[in-house]
Amino acid sequence: MKETRIMMGMTITVEIADKVFDPKIFKKVFDYFEYVDQKFSMYKPTSEISHINKKQIKKEEYSHDMQEVLNLSEETKKVTLGFFDIETPLGLDPTGIVKGWAIKKASDILRNEGVKNFYVNAGGDIEASGKNNEGKDWSVGIRNPFNPEKEVVKIVYMKDNGIATSGNYIRGSHIYNPHKKDEILDKVLSMTVIGPNAYEADRFATAAFAMGEKGIQFIESLEGFEGYLIDSKGQAIMTSSFNKYTNA
């Protein structure tokens, strides 16, 4: 059973393959994304992050979730050597970490409700658990950056983990190298990262994409992560053990 909503400016799909479960769980998951949007949306003047950027609330007054996201952002900045940075000229923008974090939290809600076989896909970043309706690993196609609407160029099979793709092919240059702000990232079109969960995959995909061609080396150096880079010539470079996810 699958439900899709358009929220937070993206498509969110939840599919559950358990034989028995309470369908109300879908609402619970989507309500959670709604809550996250109300708190972290950069476009909503009433969101907590907007209040923070307008200096309308003090640090001591930040909600628990806000503190958690800001702490994770700070930690991510360190482990990605500054390539992940939420500080922008317009203030704090934790969007880059919120999506993966929210997917992981939503997945935790499903797990806590006893759901074993599911995936949550929010804007192309996915956390998967258990098996699909056919009792097989959930299959995820990596979108073709040259033909994003119609094609996938690689199929991976999930094993209770997360996958995220960062790229410039749809949204324009929304990711830049914080160390060289004028550099246009055009050599790498997309960077897909598989990690322990959606949060880990998302934050490292974002940072690795900002590193350009060296991003794939960075992913290679991380324990428990695999990556698949597609460059502007249509060539893909994958980490040494990526192929453990490509066999059904």
Added chain:
Amino acid sequence: MKKYIISTLTVLTFAVYVLYQRVSGSPVVLPNNQLATNTTSDVTSQSSSSGDGGNNIFSNILNSVTTSSPTPAPITTKKTTTVKTTPVVVKPTPVPVAQQQGKYKNGTYTGSVGDAYYGNVQVQAVIQNGALANVVILDYPQDRSRSVSINTRVMPILVSEAIQAQSANVNTVSGATDSSGAFRQSLDAALSQALI
């Protein structure tokens, strides 16, 4: 190197000034007596290096200018760059495994020092039967704790391939998001349903 260029230029300027002073008949005034002594001693023995590379260059140049020697003394420094005799052939990464069969000569090759963002990386590639058999890590970042935590795995042997369209028969799709417009969102929603 830059230091030497700057000091060379300074010395040349000074030497030209000295020459100009001589030609125009004015008395030569060296700022330092010790310097004048060094100059004369270096005329006879170029090989006896003083140990101070910068001073040596200074006197060499001053010597070649003031004595109008037809063959200027070579500028030598004690600091010499050690060049390894093994050919530098293999870049640390990426090494496209699919393309290397039989393309390399057997042997052990030391790669150049690469900047891996979090520090320097240098590897040695062992080629057997024309293919990459092993990669030995000679240098990798370990000065900072975060680098150590990052480098828990052996260095990469990355695989390269040309992308090609696959069957769209998948449960779901991973890709970069579009939050810019309702049109795209709607299209994505439609497509994600169309995939099954």
